[in-house]
Amino acid sequence: xxxxxxxxxxxxxxxxxxxxxxxxxxxxxxxxxxxxxxxxxxxxxxxxxxxxxxxxxxxxxxxxxxxxxxxxxxxxxxxxxxxxxxxxxxxxxxxxxxxxxxxxxxxxxxxxxxxxxxxxxxxxxxxxxxxxxxxxxxxxxxxxxxxxxxxxxxxxxxxxxxxxxxxxxxxxxxxxxxxxxxxxxxxxxxxxxxxxxxxxxxxxxxxxxxxxxxxxxxxxxxxxxxxxxxxxxxxxxxxxxxxxxxxxxxxxxxxxxxxxxxxxxxxxxxxxxxxxxxxxxxxxxxxxxxxxxxxxxxxxxxxxxxxxxxxxxxxxxxxxxxxxxxxxxxxxxxxxxxxxxxxxxxxxxxxxxxxxxxxxxxxxxxxxxxxxxxxxxxxxxxxxxxxxxxxxxxxxxxxxxxxxxxxxxxxxxxxxxxxxxxxxxxxxxxxxxxxxxxxxxxxxxxxxxxxxxxxxxxxxxxxxxxxxxxxxxxxxxxxxxxxxxxxxxxxxxxxxxxxxxxxxxxxxxxxxxxxxxxxxxxxxxxxxxxxxxxxxxxxxxxxxxxxxxxxxxxxxxxxxxxxxxxxxxxxxxxxxxxxxxxxxxxxxxxxxxxxxxxxxxxxxxxxxxxxxxxxxxxxxxxxxxxxxxxxxxxxxxxxxxxxxxxxxxxxxxxxxxxxxxxxxxxxxxxxxxxx
Numbered sequence: 001x002x003x004x005x006x007x008x009x010x011x012x013x014x015x016x017x018x019x020x021x022x023x024x025x026x027x028x029x030x031x032x033x034x035x036x037x038x039x040x041x042x043x044x045x046x047x048x049x050x051x052x053x054x055x056x057x058x059x060x061x062x063x064x065x066x067x068x069x070x071x072x073x074x075x076x077x078x079x080x081x082x083x084x085x086x087x088x089x090x091x092x093x094x095x096x097x098x099x100x101x102x103x104x105x106x107x108x109x110x111x112x113x114x115x116x117x118x119x120x121x122x123x124x125x126x127x128x129x130x131x132x133x134x135x136x137x138x139x140x141x142x143x144x145x146x147x148x149x150x151x152x153x154x155x156x157x158x159x160x161x162x163x164x165x166x167x168x169x170x171x172x173x174x175x176x177x178x179x180x181x182x183x184x185x186x187x188x189x190x191x192x193x194x195x196x197x198x199x200x201x202x203x204x205x206x207x208x209x210x211x212x213x214x215x216x217x218x219x220x221x222x223x224x225x226x227x228x229x230x231x232x233x234x235x236x237x238x239x240x241x242x243x244x245x246x247x248x249x250x251x252x253x254x255x256x257x258x259x260x261x262x263x264x265x266x267x268x269x270x271x272x273x274x275x276x277x278x279x280x281x282x283x284x285x286x287x288x289x290x291x292x293x294x295x296x297x298x299x300x301x302x303x304x305x306x307x308x309x310x311x312x313x314x315x316x317x318x319x320x321x322x323x324x325x326x327x328x329x330x331x332x333x334x335x336x337x338x339x340x341x342x343x344x345x346x347x348x349x350x351x352x353x354x355x356x357x358x359x360x361x362x363x364x365x366x367x368x369x370x371x372x373x374x375x376x377x378x379x380x381x382x383x384x385x386x387x388x389x390x391x392x393x394x395x396x397x398x399x400x401x402x403x404x405x406x407x408x409x410x411x412x413x414x415x416x417x418x419x420x421x422x423x424x425x426x427x428x429x430x431x432x433x434x435x436x437x438x439x440x441x442x443x444x445x446x447x448x449x450x451x452x453x454x455x456x457x458x459x460x461x462x463x464x465x466x467x468x469x470x471x472x473x474x475x476x477x478x479x480x481x482x483x484x485x486x487x488x489x490x491x492x493x494x495x496x497x498x499x500x501x502x503x504x505x506x507x508x509x510x511x512x513x514x515x516x517x518x519x520x521x522x523x524x525x526x527x528x529x530x531x532x533x534x535x536x537x538x539x540x541x542x543x544x545x546x547x548x549x550x551x552x553x554x555x556x557x558x559x560x561x562x563x564x565x566x567x568x569x570x571x572x573x574x575x576x577x578x579x580x581x582x583x584x585x586x587x588x589x590x591x592x593x594x595x596x597x598x599x600x601x602x603x604x605x606x607x608x609x610x611x612x613x614x615x616x617x618x619x620x621x622x623x624x625x626x627x628x629x630x631x632x633x634x635x636x637x638x639x640x641x642x643x644x645x646x647x648x649x650x651x652x653x654x655x656x657x658x659x660x661x662x663x664x665x666x667x668x669x670x671x672x673x674x675x
Contacts, residue, residue, distance in 0.1 A: 001444045001491075002462045008094060008438050010456030011472060015601050016381065020434045021091040023388030028084050028427055029103070031420055032056040038419040051422040056080045057107070059123040064113035074423060075124040076141035076193075079148040081107065083428030086152035089159045090435035101160060108156070108165050111149065115168055119175030121146060134179060138192030138231045138261060146172045147199035154199075154206045155436075166206070173203050177215045189230035190219035192261050194279050197286030198354070201293060213293045220287055220299070224263040224270075231263070260328060268302045273310045273331050277322025277343070280331065281310075281351035288358035300362065307359055309334075310352075311371055317546065317560050317654065318567050318641055319371065319379030320344025320395050321352060325412045335551040339398035339655055341410055346383030346392055346426040349375050350433045353440070360443055360452060366496045366521020369452040372440060373498060376453070377474055377565045382642040383417075383430050386600030390417035391427050392645070397569075397654040415649040441469075448492040450522065454479050454539075464489050465529060474564045475594065475604045477501070477539030485529040493529075494522040495537060498565065504540035509533065539564065543590040543606055545658070558655040559584060561606060561638050563592070568606055568638035572650025575636055579653040582610045582636060586659045599643050606638040610656075 008014060030036040032054045040051055055072035060081060062069050088104045091097075115121040122142045125132050137143055153169030156162060176196065180187050200216035203209075222230070258264035260275040262283055273280050284306055291300035313334040315321050322343045324332045329343050353375045360368035383392045396413045403410045420427070441457055443450040449461060454473040460466045464486045471479035483493060497505055497518055507514045507523060510533060516523055525535070544562045548555035561568040570579045588608040596602040612634035644652050 001446060001449070003442060003444060004460045004462050006438045006441070006457055006459040008441075008455060008457050009470070012474065012601075013434075013437055013455055016434050017091070017094060017437070019384075019386060019388045020087065020431050021095045021097075024384070024427065024431050025084070025087055025091060025100070027389050028080075028087075028431065031424075032080050032084060034058065040420050040422050041414075041418040054080060054420070054424065057110075059127065060107075060110050060114050063121075063123040063126045064110050066110065066113065071124045071127040075122075076145055076423075076425075078121075078123050078145040079141075080424050080428055081111075082145065082148040082152040083425070083432055086148075086155045087428060087431035087435045089152065089155035090432060092159050094435075094438070104156065105160075105162060108153075108162065108168065112164055112168055115171060118178065119171035119173070121149065121168075121172065134187065135237060136234045137189060138234065141191075141193055143176065143191035143196040144193040146176070147196035150196075150199040150203050154202050158206065169203055170207060170209075173200055173207075173209075173212045173215075176200070177211050180215055181218055187230070188222060189234070190223050190263070192231070192279075193276075194262070194283035194286060198282060198289055198358075199286075201286060201289035204293060213290060216286060217290050217294060217296070217299075220267060220283075220290060223283075224258070224266045231261075260330065268298050270302065270306060271309070272334070273306050273314060273321075276328055276330050277348040278329065278345060278351050281321065281348060281355050285351065285355045285358050288355065288362065292358070292362045303359065304363075307355070311367075315352075315371075316342060316344055316379070316397060317374075317548070317562075318344065318382065318395065318397060319349050319352060319375040320397075322348045325394075325409070335549060335553070337548075337552050338554050339653075340396060340400070340403065341413065342394070342396045342398075343412065344379060344395040344397075346380065346395060347429045349379035349383070349395070350429045353380065353433055357440055364443075364445075364448075364450060364494070364520055364522065366499070369496045370499045370521070373453060373565045374567075376437070376440070378567045378641050380430060380433060382644070383426055385417050385646055390419060391421070391430070392417050393421055393423075393426055396652075399652040401649055401651070415652075416645055442467075448494055448524075450494045450496070451481070452496050454537075463491060465491070467493075474566050475541075475602075477537075477541040477564060479537045479539070481535040481537070482532055483529060483535065484532045488528050488530045490528045492524050492526040493535075494519075494524045495535070496522055497537075498539065500544060500562065500564065501540040504542075506538040508536045543592065545584070545588075548655075555655050557657060557660065559658040560655050561590075563604065563606065566604075567641045567654065569641045569644050569652055569654045570636060570656065571639060571644050571647070571652050573647040574639065575634075577651055578612075578614075579651050580657070581613045582634060583613070583657045583659055584608070584610050584636075598639075599646055601643070603640050603643055608636055608638075610634055610636045611659075 031038060034053045034055055051073050056077045058067060059071050059077060061067040085104055085107060088100060092101055114123065122145055125142060132140065134142060150169040150172055153165045157166035197216040197219055200212040204212040262275050262280055267287060284303055287299055288303040291303055310321055314331055316337055320342060322329055322331060322345055323337055324330045325341060325343050329345055353372055356368045356372040379395055382395050392414065394412050394414065399413055399415055401415045404413045404415055441453045441455050442459065443452055454471060456470050458468050466484045468482040473479060541564050545559045546562050547559055550556055591607045593605050595605045611631050614630045641654060
């Protein structure tokens, strides 16, 4: 069974997809063409010096012989253009635009001219260091940037049928296959930054050529094997040639520790996620896809084991992953999830969405849809302001502007979104995810249609069924499915019931209650469909106080507020400073109010009454007894986490102190409530 056509009608996602199409894509185009005067920020105090412009399109023109000059920017800059192109490919599906399509076709023509006859394309290497070609792939990002073009080329061809887009991708795949593999004259290695693996798997799906899967699987299988001195041998060659240049000066230095590259042990022996978070999750995405293509059970078992590790022990409530800045945007160890130094890179949340999709395409388990939902409504879109022109590199769960300014260990934690970054992978990654959100709504098999996400849509399937899904999710839990059959169709329609609602939900079919046991989190309805069938799902949208596993030491004694899939946060703009001085009662009374005025997108805010502890007046000792403090009632306003940092810069906090519930605290609350 296949999806023939899908149209997103959802109010929430239509708004975001319009922002991507009408604001972000044009804005990004102006930036990568150096047509916009912007301030480019350093990601943190230890980051590379910020560049003054992108120059990404101009680099391609120089490599193509259409302009003269030197390469400018980071050596992985090509990928900014390719991810822009991929976002365009998806946006053209829901908002056809001949002018934009013409611009994209012209970019593809430039890329074609820049590509070498053997399929190789990396503008930095071609312009500045041709002697570096595939000489040190642990750092060069050559395979990374070519992977991003392959993804873009496949997507653009699927949308427009512009053959040149796919031909470039296939030539790249052929180049990689010609240079990497088990044969004696090929390189027995893999990239430092995984990405090409997942891209080659997509190319194999589109082209039907299994050699692309074969080389992707080879790179995955080689990773971390011993003896395999591929990176070490390449480093020795670079050092022997004494190659030096200002853009790639790190090439002559020892690589970081193997775990940073996920190559200390073979992937099938990995017991926990490690190293650079985006690299790790891109690798996992490729592993899951290749495992499905090849039927490799051991590879999929490794993917599942590492999925469980990251989602159960190393993921923030917002879906963010990668808790360490000093260690290099990386995973650290189980339950190490600090809030005020969290890295939780936007790209890592996007990557988790890609990983969840690949896992979901193999196994019918609602766990994957639950995590994807968490990413979509929290950790991804928090990376972009509604104007489509400001972005977060890092998505912390607690912010103090003073700390961000004065503490070098928190220099990566920003209180406002930046106009652009020197390492600018975040804006286009988010753009391509939002523009392609329709691909995450359904999963189809030979005998079932799985509704994985509650995103309003009109979809036709090749078995003769049409599904119209309507509602106002994530603000309302009332979701309707109108299923129409042109002829009698025998199949199963399975609807995911989210983990946050499995204790309380209701389903009716044509107005009659349906009582069916959940299977792996899905409500399966198997029948002969004819005419139009109305299914109504009611989910639990009560405000929930979420507690962390006590092994997450930063959240002990604290609670987070969640309603439906949306995680909430306190912000100084609503609640004043010293957010940490607020304590929630054991059973607070919450008021839920729609708000379409405060932000550029409609939200639902939550208010409650808490206890606020002030410093004594006059100021007392730094340390003392409880008598040195004063308390008073205070109304708190929670807003969706994704909406923070769109007003006056200030403090922000997701996890709040909660009353412990013992007799001493209960007496305090009793006296307080008694007035």
